[in-house]
Amino acid sequence: MKVKARKGDSLSYYASLFHIPVELLVDSNPQLDPDHLEADEMVEVPGFIKETCVVREGDTLWGLSGERNIGVDALLLINENSDPNEVETGVELFLPRRVVTPVVNGKQPYDSVRFQKDLILLQELYPFIRVNAIGKSVLGKDLMECKIGRGAKKVHMNGAFHGNEWITSAVLMTFLNDYLLSLTNSKDLRGIPILPLYRTVSLSLVPMVNPDGVDLVLNGPPDGMAEELVRLNGGRVEFTGWKANIRGIDLNKQFPARWEFEKRRMEVSTPGPRDFTGNLPISEPESKAMEQLARKERFHRLVAVHTQGKEFYWGYEGLESKESERLAGEIKRASGYASIRYVDSYAGFKDWFIQEFQQTGITLELGKGINPLPLSQFDTIYRDTLGIYLIMLYKWW
Numbered sequence: 001m002k003v004k005a006r007k008g009d010s011l012s013y014y015a016s017l018f019h020i021p022v023e024l025l026v027d028s029n030p031q032l033d034p035d036h037l038e039a040d041e042m043v044e045v046p047g048f049i050k051e052t053c054v055v056r057e058g059d060t061l062w063g064l065s066g067e068r069n070i071g072v073d074a075l076l077l078i079n080e081n082s083d084p085n086e087v088e089t090g091v092e093l094f095l096p097r098r099v100v101t102p103v104v105n106g107k108q109p110y111d112s113v114r115f116q117k118d119l120i121l122l123q124e125l126y127p128f129i130r131v132n133a134i135g136k137s138v139l140g141k142d143l144m145e146c147k148i149g150r151g152a153k154k155v156h157m158n159g160a161f162h163g164n165e166w167i168t169s170a171v172l173m174t175f176l177n178d179y180l181l182s183l184t185n186s187k188d189l190r191g192i193p194i195l196p197l198y199r200t201v202s203l204s205l206v207p208m209v210n211p212d213g214v215d216l217v218l219n220g221p222p223d224g225m226a227e228e229l230v231r232l233n234g235g236r237v238e239f240t241g242w243k244a245n246i247r248g249i250d251l252n253k254q255f256p257a258r259w260e261f262e263k264r265r266m267e268v269s270t271p272g273p274r275d276f277t278g279n280l281p282i283s284e285p286e287s288k289a290m291e292q293l294a295r296k297e298r299f300h301r302l303v304a305v306h307t308q309g310k311e312f313y314w315g316y317e318g319l320e321s322k323e324s325e326r327l328a329g330e331i332k333r334a335s336g337y338a339s340i341r342y343v344d345s346y347a348g349f350k351d352w353f354i355q356e357f358q359q360t361g362i363t364l365e366l367g368k369g370i371n372p373l374p375l376s377q378f379d380t381i382y383r384d385t386l387g388i389y390l391i392m393l394y395k396w397w
C-alpha cells in the first residue's frame, strides 16, 4: 500500500504507526531518506492494502480508528484531506488493512503464468523483496529470482529443474509467502522468529528453473512444436514423464561434475523426456543462468528441490562442507526424510555446487509416488518439509 508522506515524517514513525519492522519499510523504499521524508513523497507500506469504506452518519476518524484498532494518524495519512473530527456521511474513506493470509495458492496446477502472477502480487504487497530475471528459457520466458533479507549468510533454494516436478515451485512459493507474512506480522513460523533471519540471512529463490518444461507437462506443446515434441517424447502425446527442458535436455545432468561419466552411465544419446545430458555441459540457457547466478552470489548453502522419494542427498565426492553431516542429521530429525550421503547420480546442480565451492548443498526429494505428484500430497509435503527450509536458514554453527 502506498501513502503520501508529510514533510518531516520518518520511516521509523511509520513503522510504529503500522506496527511493522522498520527495516522492512526502509528496504521497501530504498530511494527515500528514511529520517527526513519530503511532502508528497510516496511511501510503500509493506503488508497492507487500502480498503474503501463509506462513512455512515455520525462516523468520525477517531471512532473508525478505535473500532479497527488503527492509529488515527494512519487514517489521516491515507485520507489526506479529512478532518479527524468530522467526516461527511456517504463519503468514501480509505482504511488500511493488514494482510494476514497468503495470496499464493500452491494447491493448483502451477504453471509459469501462475508463478509469474504470484511473484508480481508478492512484490506489490512486499516491496522489500527484490525480484529480477537471471536469464531466459529456451522459449524466452524470464527465469525469475526473488531475494529477501539483508544478512551476510547466503542461502539459495530452487525448484522445478525438472518439468514434471512443478509441485516444487508451488511449495517454494508457499514457503516464500509464509516467510513474508511472518515478517510483516511479527509472527513466528514453526516457532522460529523470522525477523532475526531477515537481518542475518539473504535468501535467494529461483522457484522455477525450467518454465518451458513445466508448461509442457501442464499445458501440452506450444503452437507449432507438437510434432517435434511428440517425436522427442517417443511418440507419446501426454507429457507427464517429461523432466527435460523444451529441447529434451535434462537440466540436472548438465553440470561439469563427472559429466562425461554420467553421460556414459545414462546411455541416452539423443534429446528426450529425461536423462539426456546434452552434447556439452551447460549448453542450455537455463543451466547457464544457474551457473552464473551461483558464481556471482557464492552462496553458503543450497537446497535444490525435486520430487520424489522422501529423502535428501547431501554429499559429493567428499567435497561437501564440514557442517553438512550435522545439518543432515537435523534435517532428518525435523522431516523424517531419509538422509543419503552419496547417490549414484552425477552432473547435477548440487554436485557441481559442492565441487565448485565446497559449501553445503542438498538435493531434496519431496513426497512419494509417481511424478508429477498429485496435489493431494501438497499439504503433507509442505508440513513435512517446512522445517527443512527453516533449518537451512537458522541453524548455523
Ligand SMILES: [Zn+2]
Pocket (backbone or CB within 6 Å): 161, 162, 165, 252, 306, 307
Ligand atoms: Zn528432479
